Amino acid sequence: MLKSSSSLFFANSILRHRFKSMSELYKTHALLITFGLSEEEPFVSQTLSFSALSSSGDVNYAYRFLSNLSNPPNYGWNLVIRGFSNSRSPEKSIRVYVQMLRSVYSPDHMTYPFLLKSSSRLSNRKLGGSLHCSVAKTGFQWDLFICNTLFHMYGSFRDRASARKLFDEMPVKNLVTWNAILDVYAKCGDVVSARQVFDEMTERDVVSWSSMIDGYVKSGEYNEALEIFDQLMRVGSSKANEVTMVSVLCACAHLGALNRGKTVHRYILDEHLPLTVILQTSLIDMYAKCGSIGDAWGVFCRAFVEERDALMWNAMIGGLASHGFIRESLQLFHKMQVSKINPDEITYLCLLAACSHGGLVKEAWYLFASLKESGAEPKSEHYACMVDVLSRAGLVKDAHDFISEMPVKPTGAMLGALLNGCINHGNFELAETVGKKLIELQPHNDGRYVGLANVYAINKRFGAARSMREAMEKKGVKKIAGHSIIELNETPHRFVAHDKTNIHSEKIYAVLQLIGTRMSLLDVDYDYTEDSHCFCF
Incomplete structure (x- = not known):
């Protein structure tokens, strides 16, 4: 086709055009095909980058475009692999990699990190191990970027041993490497090893502190999480960020530490940390769980509607x-x-x-x-809530029928709700049936034995109630002591049932005895002793 100089000038002028939508790219591609310029480098680079990586792109289009090029650039394979690794179909990145290996092109240090990310998202341990072998064979084993991605992959597999082996063998480590192994231990719930790594670090940044705090929170060690945060504040070498504060607020919420939570909120405002949606949501959750629904409502109202x-x-x-x-x-x-x-x-x-x-x-x-x-499929939690609604309202027969007819298997939460409803509304015959079913379903749950024992005790069947204690001992089930947490001067205090290790125990039990005496004068049934007839053993 004969092309005028003005047309060629126009075509060349759009080769370096930056796209804003796939529709715009389609039109440009069609035009350049007309001029025979669709494989020119500027257009190839822009097309692959936008379609593979942009949030407005289409990685499948990038793959088709790359496959039809007469001489695909090496970076093009990496862009498409990266695009698929971030997509809803990460397995396609592996297919592109296999196609790349079958061609004359070789993977480089930019290829493997996104393949490893795909294996993490696919939870495919075998694939991850094969990719690690390929990394070693191609000579990129000690590339820091690849190694740090390997840590992330092994962390997603909860494979501490492989991650630690890699860490110990690495000839050169940087701060990212130390943070990576710390994060592996934190994700695996091994806070003891995570703390050892944390204490060994000669340099720490906000990622190090955040990983350690988050590790403690996910392991349920909320006081320890707050202690690490206090240490971060004292050291002052790094400023807490949004990720840090979300974990800290979560710890405050679980401890019911309202005053501590308010202090954290003030810190967020004083340090002008961006009040992102997730941070505002964490503040609402913290205030609600700490009993200050007014403060939670205040945070909600101050958030922009959009x-x-x-x-x-x-x-x-x-x-x-x-x-x-x-x-x-x-x-x-x-x-x-x-x-x-x-x-x-x-x-x-x-x-x-x-x-x-x-x-x-x-x-x-x-x-x-x-x-x-x-269009959503109700989960077992939704069914459990419905059972609880019916049971609390005294409709225990309806609740029992609902359980019998639902398409999912009954869980301990469902039967537990039904049992409580039966006890509260006096249907002890059904309560005994449900209690036995619960023990059969969860034979190592101490609360199930206690629940059935209480059913027997209320009916004055004390021999049957005692048999529950014997059944627990026979199966090696131990009663977990009840506990409560209160906050005083921003310090949480944990009290365990019948524990007398607190320095103020004598005063506490004296006041408890006084309360019990006054309640008995008001004809209130109350007994805090260990020999309570309610069988709270």
């Missing part, structure tokens, strides 16, 4: 429900729908829990039906 995602709405709806504001939580759900935010499974779980505490059976049935109409 910033509120489903998680933030869920946190506020759940918080209101847990504090007894049942109608308010349902009204907020209506506002959520008006705001064009689609409720998810967690939303319905919060609402069903609200209905359970508020005795709203009719509303619960409506919400359960709405969940199924939305």
Whole structure:
């Protein structure tokens, strides 16, 4: 085709054009094909980069484009592999890699990190091991970028041994490497090894501190998490970021440490940390769980309406429900729908829990039906909530029928809710049946034996109640001591049932005895001793 000089000039001028949409790319590609310039380097580079990596791109188009090139560039294979590793189909990156190996092209140090990421997302240990072998064979074993990606992969597999072996063999390590092995241990729940690595580090950044704090939080060691945060504040070498504060707020929430949570909130404001959606959601959750629903509502109201995602709405709806504001939580759900935010499974779980505490059976049935109409498949937690709603309302027969007819197997939570409903509403015959089923389902759960023992005790069948204790001893099940946590001067204090190690134990038990005496004068049935007839052993 004969092309005029002006047309060629026009075509060349768009070779370096930066695309904003795939529609724009399609039109440009078609035009350059007309001029025979579709394989010119500037256009090839722009097309592959945009279609493979942009949030507005199409990695499948990038792959087709690369496959049809007469001489595909090596970086093109890496871009497509990277694009698929971030897509919903990470397995396609492996197919592209295999195709690359069958051609004249060889993988380089930029190829493997994204293949390793794909194996992590696919949870494919065998594939990950094969890729590690390929890395060693091609001479990139000690490339820091690849090694640090290997740590991430082994961490996702919970393979501490392989990660530690790699760490010990590495001839050169940087701060990223130390943070990577620390994160592996934290993800695996091995906070002891994580702390050893943390203490050995000669240099730390905010990632190091955040990993250690998050590791303690995920292991349920919330006091230790706050201690590390205090240490970070004292050292002052690094500033906490959003990730750090989310973990710290989570620790405060689980400890019920309201004053500590307020101090953390002030720190966030004083340091001008960006109040991202996840950070605001964490603040709402913390205040709600620490008993300050007013502060939670304040954070929610100060958030811009367009910033509120489903998680933030869920946190506020759940918080209101847990504090007894049942109608308010349902009204907020209506506002959520008006705001064009689609409720998810967690939303319905919060609402069903609200209905359970508020005795709203009719509303619960409506919400359960709405969940199924939305196209979502109810999870066992939703069924458990419905059982709880019916059981609390005294409809234990309906709850039992619901369990019998539901398409999922009954869980301990469902039967436990039914058992409590039977006890509270006097259906002891069904309670005994359910209690035995619970022990059969969870033979190593101490609470199941206690529940059935209480059923027998209420019916004055003390011999049968004692047999529960004997059954526990026979199976080696030990009663976990109950405990409570209170906060005093920003310091959480943990009290275990019948524990007298606290320095103020004598005063505490004296006050407890005084309360018990006054309650007995008011004709209130109360017994805090270990020999309580309620069989709380």
